[in-house]
Amino acid sequence: MYEIRGLNEECGVFGIWGHPEASELTYIALHSLQHRGQEGAGMVVSNGSYLFGARGMGLLTDALTKDQLRSLKTFPYAIGHVRYATTGGSELSNVQPFLFKSHHGDLGLAHNGNLVNAMNIRRALEDEGAIFQTSSDSEVFAHLLRRSKAGGKKARIKSALRQLKGAFAFVIMHEDSLTVAVDDHGVRPLMLGKIDGAYCVASETCAFAAINAEYIRDIEPGELITMTDDGIDFDRYTETDKPNMCSMEYIYFARADSEFRGTSTYTIRKALGKALYKEMDVEADIVIGVPDSSLAAAKGFSDASGIPQEQGLLKNRYVGRTFISPGQEARERAVRMKLSPVKDIVDGKRVIVIDDSIVRGTTSKFIVKALRKAGAKEIHMGVSSPPIKNPCYYGIDVSTHAEIIASKKSPEEICDRIGADSLTYLSVERMHEVYRTYGSRGECDACFTGKYPIEIIDQVLPQEKDLKTKGV
Ligand SMILES: O=P(O)(O)OC[C@H]1O[C@H](OP(=O)(O)OP(=O)(O)O)[C@H](O)[C@@H]1O
Ligand SMILES: NC(=O)CC[C@H](N)C(=O)O
Ligand code: SF4
């Protein structure tokens, strides 16, 4: 089974402390984070003495049954997760939040990101006798926490976090506390909010909008926040602070209404489109954005160039969840099912098509062919991100080198391959410039530049880790 998206999302996490409707709110919040992961979902709740959980495969609405939800009701503390697998196969045992039991107490764990030394740690622990229940990278944190000899819960959490390398936004639940931590590069987003006096955290602010919570602020790289019935405690687990927020969150992953430091992704994408115009000197009659994620960039390009934006491509909204068999031919068929041109809009026109990214080139190749068939006179592709050349080790399935078209081909060769009249990518420098305008302190750009900000200790692509974990 293979999903038709060119880029696959990561996970979404949520947590809330001390609200009478905690589990209902968690369910609604997870629903709004569904775009971040569709392979499985779950929830862990606390009654102050014990933790209880439920999880299942698929979309949230399929993963949790009405009976399960009813059994989680009335608990005032809850965490939740929607999963897209990075390390560890798509199977129930890997679906989060994890729930661990020990005579020291219960532990609930939800993770967004990908650890780049999990395999190393896991092998060392296995050699010492540890037995893992999952093939997920996230489980190593629970082992490190349980084995820590530091005095006090917070000190144990800190010492476990310090041993991890990679990307993480963790939501950690004990019976009497909710702790959240973001890695010192802040690769994955985590936001702090408040509703009816109760604090909550979410991967994206769209979750706060869905439950009517107030968005307080973005959680900083290296921060450690603990919520208990006595209030909230702001701390850090490390003094290092090397901000490297994932560029693809801004470009493609986050929902357009989600905010970073108070600015919507829509606005940031529009600015990326505007910036692209500065580098794309092409005359045309209309600008078309590839729906849905590139409409904002197309608007920015249209505003800056004065060329009118038209809805020249339509997206069939029911194919987002279509699964098809792997293979290029099947992938092409899927794009045909998904996008179709509006003939009388493009017929006889010189068209600029704006997309947010090119991975394999399947989408752009299809679009160019379809627009030509619909009568477009010229087709110029503008991409509101730099060429993706490298895979991601920090929690996004950008695919392997072999499949990424720009890893071996120059923009000219790609232009030729997709059959466009011209192809322009946004430069890395201008992309960073846009992020700086909106208050970002630094971004990861490794899939464009190959400069990985966090050393890849395991030296294995997340997609290949499952086999390695199984000892193959
Ligand atoms: O070069 P490719 O391998 O075809 O991948 C690139 C495409 O993938 C993404 O869209 P996607 O179709 O995943 O989803 P969207 O509808 O959310 O834009 C991205 O926005 C590009 O359009
Ligand atoms: N995409 C994610 O953030 C997934 C979290 C974790 N690495 C897993 O594979 O389950
Ligand atoms: S490599 Fe690319 S997708 Fe991965 S974290 Fe960095 S910017 Fe994001």
Ligand SMILES: [Mg+2]
């Ligand atoms: Mg797209």
